[in-house]
Amino acid sequence: MTSPFDTVGDRYGIVVVNYNSSSLIAENLVRSGFAPNSAVIVVDNSDDAAEKARLIDLSSEHDWTVIDAGGNIGFGAGVNMGVARAVSMECDAVLLLNPDAMIDGEHFTRLAATQARFPRTMISPVIDRDDGTVWFSGAVIDASRGVASHRLDRFEDSDWLSGACLSVPLAVWRELGGMDSDYFLYWEDVDFTSRWRLRGNDLLVASDVRATHSVGGTQAASRGKSLIFIYYNCRNRLLFASKNMPRKTTLLWGLTTPGYWLLMLRLARVRRSPEKFEIIRAVVAGTASGLRASTRPFMSRKKR
Numbered sequence: 001m002t003s004p005f006d007t008v009g010d011r012y013g014i015v016v017v018n019y020n021s022s023s024l025i026a027e028n029l030v031r032s033g034f035a036p037n038s039a040v041i042v043v044d045n046s047d048d049a050a051e052k053a054r055l056i057d058l059s060s061e062h063d064w065t066v067i068d069a070g071g072n073i074g075f076g077a078g079v080n081m082g083v084a085r086a087v088s089m090e091c092d093a094v095l096l097l098n099p100d101a102m103i104d105g106e107h108f109t110r111l112a113a114t115q116a117r118f119p120r121t122m123i124s125p126v127i128d129r130d131d132g133t134v135w136f137s138g139a140v141i142d143a144s145r146g147v148a149s150h151r152l153d154r155f156e157d158s159d160w161l162s163g164a165c166l167s168v169p170l171a172v173w174r175e176l177g178g179m180d181s182d183y184f185l186y187w188e189d190v191d192f193t194s195r196w197r198l199r200g201n202d203l204l205v206a207s208d209v210r211a212t213h214s215v216g217g218t219q220a221a222s223r224g225k226s227l228i229f230i231y232y233n234c235r236n237r238l239l240f241a242s243k244n245m246p247r248k249t250t251l252l253w254g255l256t257t258p259g260y261w262l263l264m265l266r267l268a269r270v271r272r273s274p275e276k277f278e279i280i281r282a283v284v285a286g287t288a289s290g291l292r293a294s295t296r297p298f299m300s301r302k303k304r
Contacts, residue, residue, distance in 0.1 A: 010116060012038040013086025013094045017078035019045040021099035022054040024214070030062065032097070033105025035112065039089045040064040043078040047071060065089075076179035076188040079163075083173060094173065096166040101127070103165055103211040110209045115167050121202045122168050122193055124161040125209035135213050136162045138205050141194065143245065146237055146253035146260060148190045155205045159197065163189030165211040172196065180243070182293065185228065187236035194244065224269030227282045234264060234286030235293065242294035250294070257287055 014034055018025060025042065034040065042064055046052055052068070059066045067085060069078055079096060086094050093115055097103070103111070107125060115123055127136040138154020139161065141147075148160060166189065176195055179188045197203050237260065241253040261283050268279045 010092035010112060011090065012112065013083065013089060013091035014038055014040045014097055015079055015082035015086060015094050016040070016042045016097050016099055017045060017075055017082065018042050018055060018099055019072060020048055020051050022046075022051055022058060024099040025055070026058055028100060028102040028212075028214070029064075029097070030058075031104070032102045033108055034095075035108070039086060039091060041067065041082045041085050041089075043067045043069055043082040045069045045072040045074075045078050074181055074184035075163075075186075076183055076192075077181040079188070080178040080181065083170075083178060087170060091170060093167060093169045096163050096168065098164040098213065100214040101164045101211055103209075107209045107211065111167055111206060114204075114206045114209065115169065118202070118204060119169050120172060121204050122161055122166060122172060122196055123204045123206055123209075124158075124166050125206055125211040127162060127165055127211045127213045130212060130214050135215055136164065136205075137207075139190075141190070143249055144252070144256075146241065146256045147263070148187070148237070148240075155207055156202070158203045158205055159194055160190045161193040161203050161205070163192070164213050166193070172201075182239060182243075183236045184232065186232040187240050191240055191244065198244065224273060225264070225267040227268075227275070227278055230264050230268055230279060231282040231286035231289075234260065234283050235290035238287070238290030238294045254291070261287070 012035065016025065016029060029040070040062070042055065042059060044052060044055055044066055046055070055066055058064070065085060067081055069081060083094050103125065111123060111125055124136065126134060129135045134152060136150050137152050138158040140149060140151045140154065141159045142149065176192065179192050183191065193203055238253060241250040245253070264283055265279065270276055270279050273279060
């Protein structure tokens with residue numbers, strides 16, 4: 001009988017960054033299916049001893065490699081650490097996978113086969129929510145409003161790809177120099193994948209490949225988006241603009257910040273939330289941090 005992995009040639013490193021999410025990893029990573037020659041690498045950003053112990057038990061049971069990051073170093077830095085290990089294990093490509101995402105063996109095989117056909121393309125599957133509705137099938141960057149958002153059925157015309165389930169050839173990874181750890185959390189995938197497109201290369205959503213994402217699972221926000229989400233989105237959109245956009249566009253994104261605040265307040269469901277003050281403080285503090293962080297790329301440009 002033919003194995004579903006017979007068409008998988010490249011050795012994949014499956015890189016997962018964990019922050020107190022061992023229960024999600026036990027539910028999703030265990031159910032995912034990878035080729036036998038794949039290496040599963042979990043970078044542990046956790047700060048809880050019991051969490052670390054659960055992760056070690058899981059890794060021993062499933063033959064995963066666990067790297068202790070020594071604290072919460074952020075998503076991008078954690079991914080970079082995991083990919084570095086994949087390089088040392090002689091992998092040809094990496095699959096970035098969220099703790100709250102899964103892909104079964106059949107769809108992993110399709111993804112790997114598509115990646116083999118397009119060795120200089122980053123590829124995402126169509127990503128569904130738990131209820132089967134589509135969460136991601138492409139995305140756009142609205143330069144006039146400073147918003148990076150999902151748009152359905154973009155496929156070969158996506159401005160950026162989600163890092164929830166993302167296949168990257170290591171040759172591409174090396175050219176880009178990995179993820180930018182300045183973001184810490186959120187917008188790293190927007191920055192990483194759009195940088196590849198801005199260089200004139202392709203991004204692809206494979207329409208025949210599906211993955212599943214328990215949206216918001218790692219934040220467990222029961223009444224709208226979390227304070228962490230609000231803070232880093234307000235911060236990192238400004239940082240992204242200063243790193244990747246022309247100066248006029250960066251200034252425009254600064255001017256459109258009040259509109260972005262309204263978007264974040266809606267996503268946080270501020271009217272119903274008992275944390276109204278905390279939400280508003282996260283919006284203001286994130287924006288202030290973004291303004292400070294976004295001056296650094298300008299200063300470096302002047303020095304050059």
